[in-house]
Amino acid sequence: MKIFQCGNCKTSIYFENVECDNCGHLTGYRAEDRKMLTFDFANDTLISDREGIEYKFCKNKEYSVCNWVLEKDSPEEFCSACQLNRTIPKLADADNFENWTHMEIAKHRLIYQLQKIGLSLPNKMDNDDIGLCFDFVSNKSNPKLMTGHANGVVTILIREGNSVLREKARKQLKEPYRTLVGHLRHEVGHYFWDRLIRDNPDTLAEYRTIFGNESQDYGKALETYYKTETPKDWQKEFISQYATSHPWEDWAETWAHYLHIMDMVETGYFFKISVNSIADNDDFKTSISFDPYTIENFDKIVENCVPLSFAVNSMNRAMGIPDIYPFVISPVIIEKLRFIHKLLLTKRN
Incomplete structure (x- = not known):
């Protein structure tokens, strides 16, 4: 991951930051050129510090799981990463919400990397033949449901967001390493085998x-x-x-x-x-x-x-x-x- 800087005070900020810890300016990631934009929190609108262009946050900002921005006039409500979500868990469940938050942090880092490589990421809802989507689900009602990939659908059990349960699974399976970003990178590997090799x-x-x-x-x-x-x-x-x-x-x-x-x-x-x-x-x-x-x-x-x-x-x-x-x-x-x-x-x- 690259290092990002506040456009107002030049302080280094993390990829997930929603504001600069030093000057308080709001921060938002622009996927098109992989830049972190900053905005004066005193303004009523999101006018970028460096360019003076108005933006809006991805709709998932309201859940504190996304800090990506789109131009104000964009017809899209969700950023290019969140558009890939087909299913998210019931957020009224506090555990689901916390686990999904961890999932989104890992998924956004994955999408950053795939976009930097230059891989196209059409969402499956708009392009069923070659699209990709994510289902973050619980298997409480269907114990047979498992983390995996099938025809562009990456399914991740929401319990993987729980570090205690994830560590328990790691020990049971005798794995040296088990992380959310590791799961996501593995499962999209299956998707890209279909896209890059199969045909x-x-x-x-x-x-x-x-x-x-x-x-x-x-x-x-x-x-x-x-x-x-x-x-x-x-x-x-x-x-x-x-x-x-x-x-x-x-x-x-x-x-x-x-x-x-x-x-x-x-x-x-x-x-x-x-x-x-x-x-x-x-x-x-x-x-x-x-x-x-x-x-x-x-x-x-x-x-x-x-x-x-x-x-x-x-x-x-x-x-x-x-x-x-x-x-x-x-x-x-x-x-x-x-x-x-x-x-x-x-x-x-």
Whole structure:
């Protein structure tokens, strides 16, 4: 994520800020050029500090889950991120409301990243064939309902917004990592497999060479995965144990980690982070001087991500907190990540 600044006092502000903590000016994110606009709170209308143009907040601002803005005369009531919501939970339930708030924070960060890559995000309500939408739902009345993706519909169980329940699920499934943004990145990976690979013969052939043949029975593959032990050396070829279950899941897990890595390195770039270990080992030294979304050579991104994640993991361990990125990136996994990077280069803005 990039660093944003208040247009009035130049203080750094977070992506989710609704006002500047220093001067009190209102803040609103404009998706078209990924800029944070600021507005004098003393005005009756949202006139941007820098441009003098009038805006309005996304309708979901009233629930304190969105700070994105649209031009005043826009016919849309919701921003490009909130337009993708097909179903939200009943907000009269306090738990639902809190969990949905956490969901929206993660989803807006996801949409920021997908838009920066240059991926089109038509909403399914207007374009059923290729559109995307999100259903944030409870499965209390239907226990069979699960988090997943099907034909452009990303379903996320609202309970995932509860950190206690999410941690419980992580332990039960023996996962090293389980976050909302991780869920969302994984599930949209399935959506983009349909969009970018399924109907492109050349790309599909290359995908099968790298990830395997996805035509094998998906249901049986998952059943086998849950009934048998994962091979002990799975880390040599897969980013997670779940990725071993089926080539579709390998793709979705690798896609999610590609987005993790790109976001980490982008953040490192905007903070001008340098890692200079006193150890006599150049593998743990870096100075991130580039925006990863502008780099064609994915190996350069990995070379900078490894020391960055090692340093941050070490800081977390110093505070008694689990590793922020507890994964091993092997040469085989790098090849998979490189395939995704190459595939997306043509989508860059």
